Amino acid sequence: MPNFSISSLMGRQVHHWPHRQCHRLAGLVVSMGTVLTLCTMPTVAQTILDEQFEFQPQQDRYTFTAEAGQTVIIEMVSEEFDTFITLLNPAGEVLDQNDDYNGTPQATIIAKLPESGEYTLLAGSFYGLAGGDYRVSVKPATDFQWVYDRALKLMQSEDYSEAAEAYQAAITLEPSQPDSYLGRADALLRQQALLLGEEFSGPNDLSDEIRADIIENYEKAAQFYAANGENDFASLILEQAEFVRSGQVPER
Secondary structure (H helix, E strand, O other), X not given: OOOOOHHHOXXXXXXXXXXXXXXXXXXXXXXXXXXXXXXXXXXXXXXXXXXXXXXXXXXXXXXXXXXXXXXXXXXXXXXXXXXXXXXXXXOOOEXXXXXXXXXXXXXXXXXXXXXXXXXXXXXXXXOOOOOOOOEEEEEEOOHHHHHHHHHHHHHHXXXXXXXXXXXXXXXXXXXXOHHHHHHHHHHHHHHHHHHHHXXXXXXXXXXXXHHHHHHHXXXXXXHHHHHOOOHHHXXXXXXXXXXXXXXXXXXX
């Protein structure tokens, strides 16, 4: 799911997937990178250990041959650990890396390959030491996947106007995908917040046209999430739609 949610304006946060948390093991914290650092602890007598430890994660290597301009989707999926993939070009240079894609804990890269030749895929664990069974695949990307990925990247670069258009293009390609509607609503809201600056304090500052557009996209997203069996998340999105409509925080 897109990371931004109007629930932040409601004083709440909606997380479809849980965020990573540090794992405390014998006084150590496994950080979000691959470095072990000491937890902050009261000094009792003397420092027993005060070092940084760095390890290289084990990675499996795969190669595939592709043509210049070909668009591919690379996925690494596991139920046992947090996946991490790296794509190298034929010269061995990093083209892209990913560990979490669109709010899910599964690694995905969608890329238009710049040259013909043999590409390398490095498959590993985000935390380095953890491992288990996984599936890795490289397939031609659909037009929807390419356009939706472009929308995500435009959101990351804070080009919200272009992102809203890209999400609309994704909706046109696959009208039953709820993420596109949710992404478009969020892009429209972010764009208005950016345009209005300090004058933006909440949904009451939106024009009627923009407000209606955002509400429609939230409600469409909720409709399709519910159809997919994600009723709790659909209910939260409907609360957001109602908040945009009324400017009042829904009671729980």
